[in-house]
Amino acid sequence: MIRTLTKRHWTLIFIAVLLILFIIFILPVSIPLIVAFFTALLLNPTIRLLQRKTKISRKVAVSIIFLLFLLLVGIAGTFIVTKAVTQVVNFAEEVPSHFNQLNDMYEEWENDLQQYTNNLPPEFVKQISDSIEENLTALSNTAKEKITLDNIAEIFSKVPQYLISFIVYLIALFLFMLELPLLKAKMYNLLTKETAEKVSFMNRRLADVLLGFLKAQFLVSLLILAVSLIGLFLITPEVAIMMSLIIWIVDLIPIIGSIIILGPWALFLLLAGDTALGIQLAVLAIILLAVRRIVEPKVMGQHIGLSPLATLIAMFIGLKLLGLLGFILGPLLFIAFNSAKEAGIIKWNTKI
Structure with a gap:
């Protein structure tokens, strides 16, 4: 099999090895x-x-x-x-x-719980109570440390x-x-005329798609910023501007989204006893998630023709391989591959 490899094959293998070493x-x-x-x-x-x-x-x-x-x-x-x-x-x-405050809430909850557990075995109730208390104490100590x-x-x-x-x-x-x-x-200068034309086509296509991708993300993010700003002004106007800007920046990352900010915030308020504010923030998180999921596919399709699923997969794989930089490089490499296929640089017509 090795004897059947041509000079072109060896060149491609050498380039692939260099590329792998470069990435690592x-x-x-x-x-x-x-x-x-x-x-x-x-x-x-x-x-x-x-x-x-x-x-x-x-x-x-x-x-x-x-x-x-x-x-x-x-x-x-x-x-x-x-x-x-x-x-x-x-x-x-x-x-x-x-x-x-959480410990005080737990003590109140424990007193209320005793009213509903009078008919249960005392050992069972004590075991559950001790387990919850140990977990809360461990969580509190870990957070304080x-x-x-x-x-x-x-x-x-x-x-x-x-x-x-x-x-x-x-x-x-x-x-x-x-x-x-x-x-x-x-x-x-390193390319032949035919290859240079293909690379030029790929570069133009890649630039158009990249610009469309950024424009689509920015347009969707502006809508998220507007909705979050209006919602937070109605819910908690004291921190509305600052938190809206944070949500806007984080929401530019499709895998994470605004839920990573509003979710823990709402959960903490619910645990702290501010049920009304916690529920309002949870509802706002659901609204923002629904807005992005409804608007994003249409905007993406209009600007780059790349489906949100393909974008999500590329960003997730990029994240796992290259960290935060993969959020950018993942979709770029995916778009570059498609552009190379359109330009004829990569010929892949395999059918099963």
């Missing part, structure tokens, strides 16, 4: 560079548009777009980080009092590491934005 060893430590490259691709149409409208050089256009992007990220990051730190610190300080100001400070002590990665990301982003035309020209 290089990709995990290259996340800032990879994210910078894809960000540059997303910003490149804006750079070209600015060049066409103002007739300025690419270097000047790149500098303007980069500064605007930096300003936007800085404003959003400052607002989100400031609010998040304040909320996390307040939550950590209030955790013991919340669990004391994990959610402390010291642990939060330890998390924030890693900020310098993230800051270095962010600086590398910004530098790489600026250089990629400058060098994209040169990188594209060098890549096409």
Whole structure:
């Protein structure tokens, strides 16, 4: 069988091995560079548009777009980080009092339960009561140990590491934005004319689909933001704006969605005794979930022709293999594969 392999087969095997080694060893430590490259691709149409409208050089256009992007990220990051730190610190300080409230609720519940268990064996009732009390005590102790100001400070002590990665990301982003035309020209010089035409078609198709995907996600997320903002203003206006922004950001991730914020929030309020507010938040979570499930398929179909199921599968597999970066790379690789098939680069007509 080995003798039947041609030079082309050996080349493909060698490339596949290199790709696997790259994914295993290089990709995990290259996340800032990879994210910078894809960000540059997303910003490149804006750079070209600015060049066409103002007739300025690419270097000047790149500098303007980069500064605007930096300003936007800085404003959003400052607002989100400031609010998040304040909320996390307040939550950590209030955790013991919340669990004391739960213990008081348990004692009241235990007294009420005794009225309905008079006819049951005392040993059985005592065993259940002790088991519940042990679980609540263990949960309270675990939360008090994990959610402390010291642990939060330890998390924030890693900020310098993230800051270095962010600086590398910004530098790489600026250089990629400058060098994209040169990188594209060098890549096409390595290809034959026929292959270059196929790759060019695939790139155009990939750019259109990617832009449509981002546009569809953004449009759906705006609807989620509007519904959550209206709902929270009616339910709890004190934190409506902040929590709506958090829900909006989290809801951009299809696998997670707004339920990851509203679900625990509603459950905690129900356990703390605020039944009315907990039920209202649970209803809002169901409404947001229904809105996304109804609107998303239609919007996705109109903009990219990629079904939500395929998007979900690609993001889930990407998450398992590459972590959070897989949320972006998973659908991109799926779209790139389909584009390569349409361009004729990948020929797969196997039938069973």
